[in-house]
Amino acid sequence: MTHFVDSEVGRLGTVLLHRPGPELARLTPRNNDSLLFDAIPWVGRAQEEHDAFAAALRERGVEVLYIGTLLAETLAVADARAELTERVLRTPRLGDTLRRRVGEHLSYLDPAALAGVLIAGLAHEELRLGWDRGGGLVYRLMDRLDFVIDPLPNLLFARDSSTWIGDHAAVTSLAMPARRRETSLTDAIYRHHPRFGGTAFVYGPGLEHLEGGDVLLLAPGVLAVGVGERTTPAGAERLARRVFDAGLAHTILVVPIAQERATMHLDTVCTMVDVDAVLMYPNVADTLSAYTVVADAEGELQIDGPAPFLRAAADAMDLATLRVIDTGLDPVTAEREQWDDGNNTLAIAPRLCVAYERNVETNAQLERAGIEVIRIAGSELGSGRGGPRCMSCPLVREPLHRAADGPLPA
Numbered sequence: 001m002t003h004f005v006d007s008e009v010g011r012l013g014t015v016l017l018h019r020p021g022p023e024l025a026r027l028t029p030r031n032n033d034s035l036l037f038d039a040i041p042w043v044g045r046a047q048e049e050h051d052a053f054a055a056a057l058r059e060r061g062v063e064v065l066y067i068g069t070l071l072a073e074t075l076a077v078a079d080a081r082a083e084l085t086e087r088v089l090r091t092p093r094l095g096d097t098l099r100r101r102v103g104e105h106l107s108y109l110d111p112a113a114l115a116g117v118l119i120a121g122l123a124h125e126e127l128r129l130g131w132d133r134g135g136g137l138v139y140r141l142m143d144r145l146d147f148v149i150d151p152l153p154n155l156l157f158a159r160d161s162s163t164w165i166g167d168h169a170a171v172t173s174l175a176m177p178a179r180r181r182e183t184s185l186t187d188a189i190y191r192h193h194p195r196f197g198g199t200a201f202v203y204g205p206g207l208e209h210l211e212g213g214d215v216l217l218l219a220p221g222v223l224a225v226g227v228g229e230r231t232t233p234a235g236a237e238r239l240a241r242r243v244f245d246a247g248l249a250h251t252i253l254v255v256p257i258a259q260e261r262a263t264m265h266l267d268t269v270c271t272m273v274d275v276d277a278v279l280m281y282p283n284v285a286d287t288l289s290a291y292t293v294v295a296d297a298e299g300e301l302q303i304d305g306p307a308p309f310l311r312a313a314a315d316a317m318d319l320a321t322l323r324v325i326d327t328g329l330d331p332v333t334a335e336r337e338q339w340d341d342g343n344n345t346l347a348i349a350p351r352l353c354v355a356y357e358r359n360v361e362t363n364a365q366l367e368r369a370g371i372e373v374i375r376i377a378g379s380e381l382g383s384g385r386g387g388p389r390c391m392s393c394p395l396v397r398e399p400l401h402r403a404a405d406g407p408l409p410a
């Protein structure tokens, strides 16, 4: 099976999603901030919304894979099981005694149940220790409401824990403590699941911080990488070197974004909806800048700029201009809809995208510009601040013709 993605808009063939489950039920007013949610989602409704998202993709012929299913299948492989168990137990927080007890507990679980615990975590009360409460000092001193294994509610945002560049997987290196463990799951799936046998990797966990929401494949050979709250300049530099060494791109635009929650990833202010068009948050469209990075004959990085992002992008993509579609019409609507992931569209093909229905003005703007919009509900899904692009990791897209090859078939 070849997985291949060289653009944001080539017809989508296969996508990786995570159907939210019991990990969302772990969110409480005590922990939602540190777990990066702005509200406490209604789990059943979030699942319905997510199922409708997946159905909309399937209706357009997209193959949908789920992280939970792939993980359970991966855990049937003995090496994968040993590795993932060892990684979740490695945290110094547990101490030796509790680590041994949790290890025993996990060893009795079948692959599906173990996958469930690795995603939803393990609460203090769910670990039934005998009359001597054999978890030692750590378990005794733990609050009843603490987690022995932390849940991963943000796995829903499948974009961030891995991203594909050409036929290479980039398992990322997540910045926020609440999300770090996500990449141990995507990494294990790509390395041990039979469907991904022979996959080549261009990035991996443990390297400098890099999140998939910051990586945009503007055109074949041209990447934009946002640096801000999540991806660091060091992460962008490491990715540039690796991508150039592997021959996966010729130009990388490094785009500084404000280090704020509203703009945590580049894809919260800019997504592509056509080979030559972006949907952009107007409050940043004119001020966003980019450093253009290429490799010289010796493989050293050459850095140019900063220049206005839209100019630098058009030049790198070999276009006269990059068309810009604005979010909302007035500054207040634009700000509201940007916060609700109006900018975070997922293209299924050129001029066809999935968007949250609530962003009425932004969707109307897209349609005025000739972009077909498939609207999905996201009242619960959006409480973690992520839209259709954040929730999806494309594994297969039809290779894109370069703009110079002429217009694409509709």
Ligand SMILES: NC(=[NH2+])NCCC[C@H](N)C(=O)O
Pocket (backbone or CB within 6 Å): 035, 036, 037, 154, 157, 159, 160, 176, 179, 212, 213, 214, 264, 265, 267, 268, 384, 385, 386, 387, 389, 390
């Ligand atoms: N690609 C994205 N914009 N992802 C959004 C991730 C949202 C998630 N709650 C976080 O804070 O990390």
